[in-house]
Amino acid sequence: QVQVQQWGAGLLKASETLSLTCTIYGGSFSGYFWTWIRQPPGKGLEWIGEITHSGGTIYNPSLKSRVTISVDTPNKHFSLKVNSVTAADTAVYYCARGFSSGWYNYWGQGTLVTVSS
Amino acid sequence: QSVLTQPPSASGTPGQRVTISCSGSSSNIGSNFVYWYQQLPGTAPKLLIYRNDQRPSGVPDRFSGSKSGTSASLAISGLRSEDEADYYCAAWDDSLGGPVLFGGGTKLTVL
Numbered sequence: 001q002v003q004v005q006q007w008g009a010g011l012l013k014a015s016e017t018l019s020l021t022c023t024i025y026g027g028s029f030s031g032y033f034w035t036w037i038r039q040p041p042g043k044g045l046e047w048i049g050e051i052t053h054s055g056g057t058i059y060n061p062s063l064k065s066r067v068t069i070s071v072d073t074p075n076k077h078f079s080l081k082v083n084s085v086t087a088a089d090t091a092v093y094y095c096a097r098g099f100s101s102g103w104y105n106y107w108g109q110g111t112l113v114t115v116s117s
Numbered sequence: 118q119s120v121l122t123q124p125p126s127a128s129g130t131p132g133q134r135v136t137i138s139c140s141g142s143s144s145n146i147g148s149n150f151v152y153w154y155q156q157l158p159g160t161a162p163k164l165l166i167y168r169n170d171q172r173p174s175g176v177p178d179r180f181s182g183s184k185s186g187t188s189a190s191l192a193i194s195g196l197r198s199e200d201e202a203d204y205y206c207a208a209w210d211d212s213l214g215g216p217v218l219f220g221g222g223t224k225l226t227v228l
Contacts, residue, residue: 035217
């Protein structure tokens with residue numbers, strides 16, 4: 001059974017760096033799109049960015065200046081860093097594996113990241 | 118405010134057919150595939166429809182998707198209580214070389 005699992009710090013102070021990592025069990029890592037999506041409490045989904053099956057990275061223009069997405073293929077790790085967080089970055093963060101942009105068939109369990117001032 | 122516009126809420130009684138709309142523009146829905154996700158309370162989104170009208174294995178055929186021009190729709194027939202959830206449409210936007218846009222979500226209530 002394919003399972004995507006993610007982990008990282010859930011409580012940050014303003015100006016710190018958010019860091020999350022994701023991996024997959026029971027399924028392939030290479031050859032897919034790997035994506036980060038977030039959801040503020042009680043609100044909708046926001047696409048953060050992704051690494052394509054060919055290794056290119058694409059970021060949401062609204063977050064691009066603060067976000068770094070990277071992949072460690074040998075260890076099957078997919079990571080997100082968001083610099084200089086504020087309360088507006090408080091959200092549940094999801095990683096997902098997919099076939100193309102928008103087409104995500106396996107999702108992590110989500111990590112609630114809370115930024116305090 | 119999302120670029121993909123969905124009604125904030127929808128409702129129906131068991132057995133009914135309900136439709137959720139998603140309106141966009143030529144740079145997103147008009148030129149790219151549309152995807153639909155179901156999110157049950159406290160859980161991660163689940164893919165319901167890919168490439169406008171395709172169902173992943175395991176998704177009941179009660180769920181169907183369609184697209185016309187710059188709008189898309191998700192239809193749920195034979196409504197069941199377990200269909201009560203939030204539904205999101207998604208599409209790539211060409212205008213800035215991305216991003217993937219999500220609609221604001223539609224809360225479906227089964228009365």
